[in-house]
Amino acid sequence: MKTIPPICPEPKVGPKYWRSLDQLADTPEFNEWVEREFPSGASEFNDPVSRRHFVKIMSASFLLGGLGLAGCRRPEEHILPFSKMPEGYVHGVAQYYATARPTRGSAVPLLVKSHDGRPTKIEGNPNHPSSNGGTDAFTQASILNLYDPDRAMRFTKSGSEKSSADAFDALADISKKFQATGGEGLSFLLEQSSSPSRERLQKVISEKFPKVRWFIYEPVDLNVERQASAIAFGQPVAAEYRLENAKRILSLDCDFLGAEENAFRSIRGFAKGRKLETPNDEMNRLYVVEGIFSITGMNADHRLRIRPTQIPALAARLASEILKGSNLTGLSDLAGSFKGDEKWISETAKDLLAHGKNSVVLAGHRQPLAVHLLAHALNDALGSAGNSVVYHSISQANQGSIKELTTALNANEVDTLIVVGGNQTYTAPADLDWSSAVAKAKAIVRLGYYEDESSVGATWHLPAAHFLESWGDARTADGTFVSIQPLIEPLFNGVTELEVLARIGGLNTTRPLDIIRETFQTISPTNFEEGWKKFLHDGYLEKSAAQPVAAKINFGAISQELSRAKSPAAASELDIVFHRDYSVDDGRYNNNGWLQEMPDPITKVVWENVIMVSPATAKSLDLRVLKNRKPDDLKNNDRGVVAGNDIVEVELNGRKVQGAVWVQPGLADNTVALALGYGRTKTGRVGTGAGYNAYLLRTSDSPWFASGAKIRKTGEMRRVVSTQEHGSMEGRPIIREGNLEQFKAKPDFARNMDLEAHTPNAGPIYKHPYNSSPELKSKVHQWGMSIDMNSCVACNACVVACQSENNIPIVGKDQVERGREMHWMRIDRYYAGDVSDPQVANQPMLCQHCESAPCETVCPVNATVHDEEGINVMAYNRCVGTRYCSNNCAWKVRRFNFFDFNKRPNNFADTSKGAFGKLYQGPLAKKEPLEYDMIKMLKNPDVTVRMRGVMEKCSFCIQRIEGAKISQKVKAGASGDVAVPEGTFTTACAQVCPAEAIVFGNLLDENSRVSKLKKQERDYAVLGFLDTKPRLTYLARIRNPNPLMPDHKEYPASFEEYEKSNGESGEPKHEMNGAAHGEKGAI
Amino acid sequence: MSEVTTVKVQAPPPELARQPLVLNNHSFAWISDKISGLVEGKTQKWWWPAFIISASVMLMMFSCIAYLISTGVGVWGLNQPVGWAWDITNFVFWIGIGHAGTLISAILFLLRQKWRTSINRAAEAMTLFAVVCAGIFPVIHTGRIWFALYPGFLIPFPNSNSIWPQFRSPLLWDVFAVSTYGTVSLLFWYVGLVPDLATLRDRAITKGRKFFYGLFALGWTGSNRHWSNYEKAYLILAGVSTPLVLSVHSIVSFDFAVSQVPGWHTTIFPPYFVAGAIFSGFGMVLTLLVPLRTLCKLEDVITVRHVELMCKVILATGSIVGYAYAMEFFIAWYGGNPYEKYAFMNRAFGPYWWAYWTMISCNVISPHLFWFKWCRTRMWFVFLVSIVVNIGMWFERFVIIVTSLHRDYLPSSWSYFKPSWVDICTFIGSFGLFCTLFLLFMRFLPMIAIAEVKGVTAQADPHHPAGGAKGEHH
Helix, strand or coil, X not given: CCCCCCCCCCCXXXXXXXXXXXXXXXXXXXXXXXXXXXXXXXXXXXXXXXXXXXXXXXXXXXXXXXXXXXXXXCCCCCCCCCCCCECXXXXXXXXXXXEEEEXXXXXXXXXXXXXXXXXEEEEECXXXXXXXXXXXXXXXXXXXXXXXCCECCCEEECCEEECHHHHHHHHHHHHHHHHHHCCCCEEEEECCCCCHHHHHHHHHHHHHCCCCEEEECCCCCCHHXXXXXXXXXXXXXXXXXXXXXXXXXXXXXXXXXXXXXXXXXXXHHHHHCCCCXXXXXXXXXXXXXXXXXXXXXXXXXXXXXXXXXXXXHHHHHXXXXXXXXXXXXXXXXXXXXXXXXXXXXXXXXXXXXXXXXXXXEEECCCCCHHHHHHHHHHHHHHCCECCCXXXXXXXXXXXXXXXXXXXXXXXXXXXXXXXXXXCHHHHCCHHHCHHHHHCCCCEEEEEECECCHHXXXXXXXXXXXXXXXXXXXXXXXXXXXXXXXXXXXXXXXXXXXXXXXXXXXXXXXXXXXXXXXXXXXXXXXXXXXXHHHHHHHHCECCCCCCCECCCCXXXXXXXXXXXXXXXXXXXXXXXXXXXXXXXXXXXXXXCCHHHHHCCCCCCCEXXXXXXXXXXXXXXHCCCCCCCXXXXXXXXXXXXXXXXXXXXXXXXXXXXXXXXXXXXXXXXXXXXXXXXXXXXXXXCCCCCCCCCCCHHHHCCCXXXXXXXXXXXXXXXXXXXXXXXXXXXXXXXXXXXXXXXXXXXXXXXXXXXXXXXXXXCCCCCCCCCCHHHHCHHHCCCCCCEEEEEECCCCCCCCXXXXXXXXXXXXXXXXXXXXXXXXXXXXXXXXXXXXXXXXXCEEEEEXXXXXXXXXXXXXXXXXXXXXEECCCCCEEECXXXXXXXXXXXXXXXXXXXXXXXXXXXXCCXXXXXXXXXXXXXXXXXXXXXXXXXXXXXXXXXXXXCCCCCCCCCEECCCCCHHHHXXXXXXXXXXXXXXXXXCCCCCCCCCHHHHHCCCCCEEEEECCCCCCHHHHHHHCCCEECCCHHHCCCECEEEEXXXXXXXXXXXXXXXXXXXXXXXXXXXXXXCCCCCCCCHHHHCCCCCC | CCCCCCCCCCCCCCCCCCCCCCHHHCCHHHHHHHHHHHHHCCCCCCHHHHHHHHHHHHHHHHHHHHHHHHHCHHHCCCCCCCCCCHHHHHHHHHHHHHHHHHHHHHHHHHCCCHHHHHCHHXXXXXXXXXXXXXXXXXXXXXXXXXXXXXXXXXXXCCCCCCCCCCCCCHHHHHHHHHHHHHHHHHHHHHHHHHHHHHHHHHHCCXXXXXXXXXXXXXXXXXXXXXXXXXXHHHHHHHHHHXXXXXXXXXXXHHHHHCCCCCCCCCCCHHHHHHHHHHHHHHHHXXXXXXXXXXXXXXXXXXXXXXXXXXXXXXXXXXXXXXXXXXXXXXXXXXXXXXXXXXXXXXXXXXXXXXXXXXXXXXXXXXXXXXXXXXXXXXXXXXXXXXXXXXXXXXXXXXXXXXXXXXXXXXXXXXXXCCCCHHHHHHHHHHHXXXXXXXXHHHHHCCCCCHHHHHHCCHHXXXXXXXXXXXXXXX
């Protein structure tokens, strides 16, 4: 369960004490007495010798203090801790503060852990009305950006360093200059934001400078949704999907579980519809139509692989089935151009219609306006509005696009350009020739988090503050007003967007805190001070969520747009799809090592982007993925067997990029997928050398797809590094899947797979110590975990959360290539079925905490042992690093420190130096002090930082367990009730999971969620036949295909593979359960 | 002594006559001169270049080890899931080689195989040096060698934390097995050396030699009492060593057999490993002695018959190894465990097929050439096959360790192992260490047991027509 914050402390007014009547009267005599007598050294200031001494001592101590107290920077403003402190601050006890991470047009409500004034871990805010405490990988990793040694650290004017005061003077000068002209020639280029304060400031500035112009640019622009709803409903509304109410979901290229905004919310809603307590529970069904393989596609019950340019036609075709009788003109023309599986469409339409308001259609941000309009029309026809989708009104400011700004720049209409955030020189559409256009502005003031591509040529460059260093506000997807409060004073004096706007606007209040207080006052004027404190404490304003509005669809406007929709490209043409990257977003996380090393959920590629094509397209273009390997062979591609992948050049309208080919099963044929965000020319030590730049091909007219690409082989080959190179399960029952019907017919099908069902066994080869000495085991706690693979969508949040919680180092591309990644938790991805259009199954894999652990008996030094609560623990101090435990672990979840990853610098994305890289120089190479110190501040002080030569692995977050036990013991006092109650704490992976697929708890508590889940019939242990009795068990995945669909199969592909390799028919013959024969479990 | 009585004994019929163990009816004096001459005489021309090369290669290994320890195990090619590769392969390879020496000196001694005398000293020395080479790898393969060697971690030692090593771990059994084996082998070798050290002491012409050989000869006079004690000690040590020959490699095989990795977890391992060890050990003895008998002109002492006998041992143990390979496959199929089945199919036809088939051709096919006398009696041929056997046995360990680990239970972790230059140089360097030690041994100590060889000549047999006391005293 999630960390539940205690209630907000009531303000206390205690008695005031006075020393004397004089003080009470505040007489001048008393004040003089204090002046003279109290500061004992004050008079010595007149003595030159002792003053010198004093200054010497003080400067020395300031120096020491400055070095040693780098982690103790507290914001000077009064911020409110989340927890109630009994007697002020307790050293070493972490505090939680509620804040939020602003995203484009939305925010993620957070609860951030702070150790001694250093933020160390980000969690979701479980009290927020639309959050269960889950977050996403970006949010988890964003804390690493705070301590990024490459972030902008100075104020510069034309490249030379200046003080912040100089910079603020320059902003004041700009303000003064444009006051005279009413803002003529002053333009702002901003990023998308949901901040009410920014909106207010923009309004104030616009009033003050009527001629000022505002532009917004987001490389991953989600504005199409707003545009579509404005057209469809004739008013600016935002659609909020309530997937928990949806029984049938159709995604039109909408990766709502991955690349769309607020995926963590959608995952939560989607997962709710997939929880099965009993075989008779109802389950949602997901239809996905897409060209590239997305996270949503991996979770689909029916996935239609289709070129993305075909999707408008498909949507029209579907609409013509559902909107029979409506008078949408242009629909039949567009529908007529659809070429594909008619039955797939008609059966989907029938299924959606049958579920009426419980079905919902989503359109992805890559799709053109027409698809979004059709989705609105379909939802309207199905009656979903008010149930699985609600609309609430939003304010629509009149802001220009980057294209309009370029025109203005080229017409010399922009005198001073204020660029806040973004990295336009890198991300701007290639056809705009942004860098030469922007050079036409006379002065550019840029607020940037990095000194990157866009910093070049800026007159003034100001370092931006991280959101954990800033005051701010935002609105989450449901419209709830959330606060952003700093946990640490800006490390490098970074400033916020609000401050820059306020200073340029020449406003009286320039402190961001005051700005948001003013905004808060306008939103919640009653009982201001108390409300403000509660707002900061809770992190959100109660009941501020947007109210649903009744929106009436305007078919006329839709018809008009439909007629403008393009018909699909010719079949022979090669389409390009640009997509937001799961690791680096649009490039903003390019210098984030955790995200760079986080395997892509589908390809498992790290540290770069690849040029993805389908197996058939690769074959037709004669692209080799690996020497001697057929492109459609998913098996023999282990690391190092082969030379590498072809490096190809993709050409589109004369623009070219080069990258390594990746053959992706399930991709639409004749489609090339290019991920954005890599190939940066000016970035930090982490991102340099990672991937190619797909922006070079992207134009403002078609930012997401383009037809008519050409691929040319360069003749070179290179290895593409991925963490999982064997994609097939080989018929092994590792991930056990069944269809819903199969599950209903035989609820315990998962337990009747694998050897345990067939062979009576003689008990484990490694005996459990509790069985011989039962007195060793705890009668209070026995920990266990359950992972529901039916709700896990493989979003990777747990992988990064674990990395953040447990001080797991990154190892760099070269080391991942050598198979030495350190993740304690990984997500295994297996393909099954037809290689061109496979089914995918995912499985979070971490230490299984076996009761009869094979690793423990083989360790010669007792470094890995069982504790009394059933956890397989590592004593790092004991470990000599024989790696025998890892060899004997059937799940291969142990990780070995091959180098001193924490002390050595790294090549990161660069593999060219290979065995001569910095890691290989041993003690001769040390991390640069700045990098070492900054990364050090990030570490969780409750977890040991491991040195080289030590084996490590998941500990079920033992630090959290012990923390909870200590608190409970303190609370229990003499009562002796030391059992930690359910819901007090959980592991990092379980806490972050928006799907609540990972559940951790006490198995001795019959009522704990984990105990109940383990009693379900879907529960099984991976490799259970080894009889090691893992404490981590899985709930089998259930697919919910529609029997009427043309691609329906009776069993999931992986189940068929299992049956085939085990040579049996669908019905398991043996009813025996292996566990019944072996040694009895310890609990 | 004036009168010498000779006893006439009928010579055995020619078809029963065995080839003598020392050819050309050499006298005791010749044997002493010949073997001591190798130590006392001028350094042979080939020795210095051989020594310099070996010592340089050995230094290369020590540099690699220094690099490894200072930088981390990552300088090797190991990865996840292949946590052991060349390190443990080399360990098992060298410890296996060590087996021939003790087998020759102990088991053949107890079985009264007199032909052992010409080769046992060199074979025992080889054993010791192989154990030295073997001992290095498990120590340096640990991530934190400074703790591995610290008392209380791997070495049992009472400590304030009351933590003992984990006695259930086969790695700890290895520590005891290998150290016991090394100690007993050293004692056995040294006890056998004592009479010969005394011979060298007595023949010494420089003070230094007299002192050093005298020091280690422990005051040996050759008295009846000395001989009587010596024989008893030798017999006891042979008795102690015999089970060790079988136990050490059995225990080494437990490193694998006790685990649950498919391809490791098999009960056939102990006998199969012991047979393999003897197989590789005899291979190494031949690799060393076949060229040496020519270089040192010892053809009369290490005769073709000796070589042939060793070839026959190779043939026998090689056949056992081949049988074990076949049996592993049979059990993998018969056992019905799909993971096991996959592991063996993957060995033969997976990414490491080349290693598997190298092993099969070297270990299963090549020894069967020794059915032919022609093959057993051509020294260049025997030498070649002995090298092939060693290559094959290295690959056997590589195949067992790496191919089992690289693809085990969950296909998501499957990977491939490639050695780094440090892996390769450390392994080659271990041959440098081995050769350096062996070259020093043959330069400073009698390579053949002088006293024992004399004992098996015809002259030493009073019942032999050529035997009896012929008036020469030595």
